[in-house]
Amino acid sequence: DTEVTQTPKHLVMGMTNKKSLKCEQHMGHRAMYWYKQKAKKPPELMFVYSYEKLSINESVPSRFSPECPNSSLLNLHLHALQPEDSALYLCASSQGLVSNQPQHFGDGTRLSIL
Amino acid sequence: QQQVKQSPQSLIVQKGGISIINCAYENTAFDYFPWYQQFPGKGPALLIAIRPDVSEKKEGRFTISFNKSAKQFSLHIMDSQPGDSATYFCAAQYSGSARQLTFGSGTQLTVLP
Numbered sequence: 001d002t003e004v005t006q007t008p009k010h011l012v013m014g015m016t017n018k019k020s021l022k023c024e025q026h027m028g029h030r031a032m033y034w035y036k037q038k039a040k041k042p043p044e045l046m047f048v049y050s051y052e053k054l055s056i057n058e059s060v061p062s063r064f065s066p067e068c069p070n071s072s073l074l075n076l077h078l079h080a081l082q083p084e085d086s087a088l089y090l091c092a093s094s095q096g097l098v099s100n101q102p103q104h105f106g107d108g109t110r111l112s113i114l
Numbered sequence: 115q116q117q118v119k120q121s122p123q124s125l126i127v128q129k130g131g132i133s134i135i136n137c138a139y140e141n142t143a144f145d146y147f148p149w150y151q152q153f154p155g156k157g158p159a160l161l162i163a164i165r166p167d168v169s170e171k172k173e174g175r176f177t178i179s180f181n182k183s184a185k186q187f188s189l190h191i192m193d194s195q196p197g198d199s200a201t202y203f204c205a206a207q208y209s210g211s212a213r214q215l216t217f218g219s220g221t222q223l224t225v226l227p
Contacts, residue, residue: 004157017225026181040202043158091156098209100165104220105157 002028004106006091012112015081021109023091025073029104031055031097032074034066035090042074043090049074050097072080086113121219126223133191135221137204140185141154144206144216149178149189152220160191161202174214194225 004025009056013019025030025032031050035043048056049068057066063085065077088110121139125131140187145163150158164171164178164187171178177190191198204218 006157040201040220040222042220043215045214048214092157100146100209101144102160102163103215104160104209105150107155107157110155 001090004091004093004104006089006106006109008109009107009113010110012114013068013078013081014114015083018077018079020078020093021076021089021111023076023103024072025091025093026072027104028071029093029095030071031094032068032075033094033103034074034093035092035105037088039091043105047076048097053056055097079114082109083113086111118204118216118218120204120221122221123219124222125224126188127194127223127226129194129196129225131190131194131225133198133223133225134196134222135189135202135204136186137188137224138184138186138217140217141206141208141216142185143208145209146207147180147187148205148207148215149176150203150217152203158203172227191223194223196225197227199225200221 007022007044033045039041047066051109052068063080067075088108090108094103095101116207148163149161151161152158162176174226180187205215
């Protein structure tokens, strides 16, 4: 079992739906990340939060909206997604942005857009 | 500058054999080199990591060899087992205002029984 918990594990939604992905960690980490992973490819960084503030947005379309309610939680709000957005969405956390420590990943949410 | 090149793309090894995956980087600012193991339907899991002031690190059957002057590092899996069959990603990261992982392209390892 990973220490980064993501829900739901699977999500199927239509292009007009609004849904949210959730991520939780209780390791006291102060940096949290969203990644998108396509089949047979490495994860691609989407967003970075540090101390609950958005630090990096990798030019992600506005139909993806991140939120960090507190130091343990990270959400990704989805709206009007496209079929090409179908992918595995991974959350990760690390101690902080300047500490030389690894990122720990959750098992992801498998998202399918109809 | 930000690329990490990984080879081979796929690797088939007999049970008990040695699996070797190689990575090369350009950016000398990288100061931490983790390897991740990913099984189908799961997220990447940290397997082993090394810092550039160390030339080798061993954890059980897994060893990282690091050549700072050549800007290369490799993962060796000794006595490979069918349960090791997974996708392996090398990565590099550096201290900075926003710490980001740069992943290699991945190696799909299959260990035959």
